[in-house]
Amino acid sequence: MIRINKHYQKLKASYLFSDIAGRVKAYQEAHPDQELIKLGIGDVTLPLCPACIRAFEEGVREMGQEESFRGYGPEQGYLFLQKAIAAGDYASRGVSIDPEEIFISDGAKCDTGNFQELFSQDITVAVPDPVYTVYVDTNVMAGRTGEWKNGVYENLIYLSSGSQTAFLPPLPRQRADLIYLCFPNNPTGAVAGRDELTKWVAYAQENRSLILFDGCYESYITDDALPHSIFEIPGAKEVAVELRSFSKTAGFTGTRCAFTVVPRECRAFNEAGGEVKLHPLWNRRQSTKFNGVSYPVQRAAEAIYTPEGQKQVREQVAYYLANAALIRSALTDLGLETFGGVHSPYIWVNVKRDSWEFFDELLARAQVVCTPGSGFGPGGAGYIRISAFNSRANVEKALSRLSALRLAP
Amino acid sequence: MIRINKHYQKLKASYLFSDIAGRVKAYQEAHPDQELIKLGIGDVTLPLCPACIRAFEEGVREMGQEESFRGYGPEQGYLFLQKAIAAGDYASRGVSIDPEEIFISDGAKCDTGNFQELFSQDITVAVPDPVYTVYVDTNVMAGRTGEWKNGVYENLIYLSSGSQTAFLPPLPRQRADLIYLCFPNNPTGAVAGRDELTKWVAYAQENRSLILFDGCYESYITDDALPHSIFEIPGAKEVAVELRSFSKTAGFTGTRCAFTVVPRECRAFNEAGGEVKLHPLWNRRQSTKFNGVSYPVQRAAEAIYTPEGQKQVREQVAYYLANAALIRSALTDLGLETFGGVHSPYIWVNVKRDSWEFFDELLARAQVVCTPGSGFGPGGAGYIRISAFNSRANVEKALSRLSALRLAP
Numbered sequence: 136m137i138r139i140n141k142h143y144q145k146l147k148a149s150y151l152f153s154d155i156a157g158r159v160k161a162y163q164e165a166h167p168d169q170e171l172i173k174l175g176i177g178d179v180t181l182p183l184c185p186a187c188i189r190a191f192e193e194g195v196r197e198m199g200q201e202e203s204f205r206g207y208g209p210e211q212g213y214l215f216l217q218k219a220i221a222a223g224d225y226a227s228r229g230v231s232i233d234p235e236e237i238f239i240s241d242g243a244k245c246d247t248g249n250f251q252e253l254f255s256q257d258i259t260v261a262v263p264d265p266v267y268t269v270y271v272d273t274n275v276m277a278g279r280t281g282e283w284k285n286g287v288y289e290n291l292i293y294l295s296s297g298s299q300t301a302f303l304p305p306l307p308r309q310r311a312d313l314i315y316l317c318f319p320n321n322p323t324g325a326v327a328g329r330d331e332l333t334k335w336v337a338y339a340q341e342n343r344s345l346i347l348f349d350g351c352y353e354s355y356i357t358d359d360a361l362p363h364s365i366f367e368i369p370g371a372k373e374v375a376v377e378l379r380s381f382s383k384t385a386g387f388t389g390t391r392c393a394f395t396v397v398p399r400e401c402r403a404f405n406e407a408g409g410e411v412k413l414h415p416l417w418n419r420r421q422s423t424k425f426n427g428v429s430y431p432v433q434r435a436a437e438a439i440y441t442p443e444g445q446k447q448v449r450e451q452v453a454y455y456l457a458n459a460a461l462i463r464s465a466l467t468d469l470g471l472e473t474f475g476g477v478h479s480p481y482i483w484v485n486v487k488r489d490s491w492e493f494f495d496e497l498l499a500r501a502q503v504v505c506t507p508g509s510g511f512g513p514g515g516a517g518y519i520r521i522s523a524f525n526s527r528a529n530v531e532k533a534l535s536r537l538s539a540l541r542l543a544p
Numbered sequence: 545m546i547r548i549n550k551h552y553q554k555l556k557a558s559y560l561f562s563d564i565a566g567r568v569k570a571y572q573e574a575h576p577d578q579e580l581i582k583l584g585i586g587d588v589t590l591p592l593c594p595a596c597i598r599a600f601e602e603g604v605r606e607m608g609q610e611e612s613f614r615g616y617g618p619e620q621g622y623l624f625l626q627k628a629i630a631a632g633d634y635a636s637r638g639v640s641i642d643p644e645e646i647f648i649s650d651g652a653k654c655d656t657g658n659f660q661e662l663f664s665q666d667i668t669v670a671v672p673d674p675v676y677t678v679y680v681d682t683n684v685m686a687g688r689t690g691e692w693k694n695g696v697y698e699n700l701i702y703l704s705s706g707s708q709t710a711f712l713p714p715l716p717r718q719r720a721d722l723i724y725l726c727f728p729n730n731p732t733g734a735v736a737g738r739d740e741l742t743k744w745v746a747y748a749q750e751n752r753s754l755i756l757f758d759g760c761y762e763s764y765i766t767d768d769a770l771p772h773s774i775f776e777i778p779g780a781k782e783v784a785v786e787l788r789s790f791s792k793t794a795g796f797t798g799t800r801c802a803f804t805v806v807p808r809e810c811r812a813f814n815e816a817g818g819e820v821k822l823h824p825l826w827n828r829r830q831s832t833k834f835n836g837v838s839y840p841v842q843r844a845a846e847a848i849y850t851p852e853g854q855k856q857v858r859e860q861v862a863y864y865l866a867n868a869a870l871i872r873s874a875l876t877d878l879g880l881e882t883f884g885g886v887h888s889p890y891i892w893v894n895v896k897r898d899s900w901e902f903f904d905e906l907l908a909r910a911q912v913v914c915t916p917g918s919g920f921g922p923g924g925a926g927y928i929r930i931s932a933f934n935s936r937a938n939v940e941k942a943l944s945r946l947s948a949l950r951l952a953p
Contacts, residue, residue, distance in 0.1 A: 136721060136751075136752040136753075136813050136817065137663060137667060137721040137722055137752060137753055137754040137812045137813060138663065138664040138666075138667055138721070138812065138813050138814065138815060139662055139663060139664060139812045139813070139814060139820050139822075139825060140661060140662055140663055140664055140665075141664065141814065141815060143662070143825055143828065143829075144814070146828065152831075153831050176616065178615035178616045179615050180610075180613070180615065181610070181613070182607060182608050182609055182610050182613040183607045183608050183613070185608065188604060188605075188607065188608035191604045191607070191840070192601060192604050192605075195597060195600045195601050195604055195840070196597075196601075198591060198592045198597065198600070198798065198799060199591050199592050199594065199597035200591055201589075201590070201591050204589070204590070204591040204592070204795075204798075205798040206587035206588050206589065206795075206797040206798045207585065207587045207797045207798060208798055241650050241800075241835070241837075241838075242834070242835040244833065244834070244835050245833055245834055245835065248832060248833030248834075249833065252549060252685070253548055253549055253552070254546060254547065254548060254549055255547040255548060255549055255550065256549075257547075258545075258546060258547055269832060269833070272832045273832060273833060276661070276829070276832070312545060312546040312547070313546055342545075343545040343546060344545075344546055345546040386613075386615075388615040388616045388835075389607065389613075389614040389615045389616060389617055389836075389838070389839045390607060390838050390839065390840075391650075391835065391836070391837065391838045403546045403547065403548045404545050404546060404547050404548070405547065405548060405550065405553070406547060406550060408545065411548050413548075416548060416552055419552065419555065420552075420685070422561075422562055423657060423678060423681045423682060423685070424653065424654055424657030424658065424678070424682060425651070425653070425654055425657075426650070426651040426653050426654065426797075426800065427798075427800070428650075428800065429650075429798070429799050429800045429838055429841050430798045430799065431600070431604070431799075431840075432838050432841075
């Protein structure tokens with residue numbers, strides 16, 4: 136009898152953003168004349184920049200000519216892109232990363248979800264709370280948690296990150312083997328300084344833990360003194376893997392390209408406590424279950440690192456950050472307590488009410504879609520996340536609709 | 545302590561095609577002046593057809609304009625492509641598949657590797673022998689086998705498919721919960737008729753098993769009377785999932801697009817023996833760990849189903865099949881026993897010697913790369929696989945080099 140993975144049945148009914156999409160769709164069907172403004176899911180709206188489009192088109196053209204056609208590429212990605220990343224994102228910050236330590240993929244969500252496969256089922260896992268749900272759900276599916284009870288999964292370590300600690304998660308009180316960190320944070324917009332990251336690297340060294348560091352919003356850091364990569368912290372290469380994406384950096388949410396950095400030093404352990412390097416393990420996983428990213432897409436991603444591409448994608452990021460500043464300021468004026476939105480496209484808002492109720496009200500009364508904080512875990516209760524990814528005109532329209540409501544508690 | 549998934553350590557040192565790539569690279573470095581002809585890995589050589597290129601370019605252009613830009617698409621794929629597949633691959637063969645039963649992905653290797661996640665770790669798994677190694681390796685990684693001993697994995701059911709059964713695997717003697725089938729077969733080129741597939745569907749119904757049916761070489765079937773999909777067999781929708789790819793159909797190995805059909809009727813069971821439908825389970829897996837395929841790539845794939853696209857991709861398939869016929873005939877003339885190559889781009893050759901030894905000799909003496917049969921499991925010992933994916937000129941050159949050697953045992 137073909138039996139299912141019983142751990143799937145522990146999952147709450149649906150993935151957060153599918154859930155939101157369902158409610159939005161129902162509202163739209165009931166009110167086809169209403170114009171919705173979506174500040175919910177963090178999805179970019181600006182088109183791919185001209186430098187990327189040109190390289191993308193050239194890649195497609197190459198695929199149509201016998202002499203330049205490319206079949207299977209390296210599962211790890213093309214060296215031209217690995218080199219561009221190593222130089223543009225790491226060497227430029229004084230961090231030495233070998234191009235072959237960079238694994239190109241079709242999405243950070245995929246890599247985040249897949250990386251846990253490398254580990255034993257009975258390790259302990261710690262996640263910040265609130266948290267990007269993929270970290271949690273993929274560990275539930277893998278059987279590392281118990282049941283969903285009272286709003287949390289049993290046997291999962293929640294690192295409660297509230298406003299009193301600027302939404303920085305505390306060190307775990309029980310030993311955590313695998314730790315997910317995300318800075319600039321999704322959903323809270325919190326950012327970690329050098330001391331903060333140093334504390335985590337020291338923890339991982341001492342406890343022989345591994346940090347999965349989600350740096351997908353790195354390009355939103357506006358202060359050069361802040362670390363842009365966990366590998367700026369001495370010793371991090373042994374204990375951390377870093378996930379990055381072009382989704383928010385360059386508008387690749389529908390184009391699909393990301394990467395994961397697994398330094399050769401990075402280690403885990405076998406049952407006997409002996410060191411096992413993760414680079415060959417992830418390489419094996421990727422060569423067995425993945426076939427690389429579409430060649431023209433990798434060419435488009437490479438163009439991000441040209442001087443022209445850098446200028447253009449930075450303008451896009453600045454555009455969204457200006458939206459974020461507008462949202463922060465308008466919500467503050469409305470009497471709401473806000474966080475994030477400075478080194479992040481997300482504004483985390485204390486609504487002091489049930490966040491799904493607030494979500495529904497915003498949808499019904501202002502036709503604005505946000506993300507209910509409780510979707511990110513118990514620590515998100517009473518908050519909503521507003522995304523700055525939209526056109527200036529739509530952001531302004533949304534804010535003017537909000538100002539007509541009495542939102543403050 | 546962060547402990548690794550110990551099952552990874554059961555894997556043989558490397559993935560077959562990485563292994564071959566390593567030997568080829570070493571040979572090339574030692575003999576930089578020699579011109580190699582690669583008939584090993586099944587990788588296409590003809591460029592994308594004009595219909596696909598035009599749609600691909602148009603998709604890229606849309607991504608560069610604000611009004612037509614697309615961010616995150618549905619994780620399951622765009623409806624335009626799901627509909628084109630449902631009509632072009634299924635309705636056209638009298639099979640009714642709802643577009644939403646089709647999940648678009650970036651590769652059949654990925655889906656093949658990921659689908660087993662839906663099942664319990666302690667189910668029994670049966671694979672044909674010889675077999676596409678991804679079916680085996682991904683189950684090893686998931687902990688469903690024992691150790692690698694005497695050339696096989698313990699606790700894996702090998703369905704020995706030799707020349708005496710036309711390389712059709714026999715029904716398992718012990719009960720198998722999950723069964724991998726592939727027709728036209730990789731590596732042997734064998735094809736299954738209606739009676740053969742009916743036998744498997746009946747087995748799966750009786751034993752409450754599930755068939756993962758790999759139909760990636762479907763477009764190479766040249767006889768309309770043969771089933772092109774397992775869903776042409778009555779009752780198959782309850783017990784089978786079908787994997788397809790555009791890699792060999794339309795030269796998408798470097799472009800990346802494939803799909804998996806999970807009929808709504810398709811079921812597995814929970815621990816208590818109750819039925820659980822697989823469609824929502826796979827949907828949950830994909831929405832949690834995958835973010836859909838690049839939009840312009842999906843547009844390129846859609847173009848395969850236009851009349852112009854159909855004509856162009858069928859010409860490509862016919863070109864490779866003509867190569868296959870040349871190879872079969874030349875090897876037969878050389879006194880070698882061959883199989884496949886009629887409804888398949890692969891010719892399976894009985895070399896009656898150690899297949900890695902034959903591989904090395906072919907590389908050293910003729911600078912031709914093949915795939916050693918033993919890489920596909922113990923049942924492949926004494927065979928090699930020759931791929932018809934190359935230019936006519938290269939195939940002819942390779943055959944003339946081979947004819948200069950005394951290859952027959």
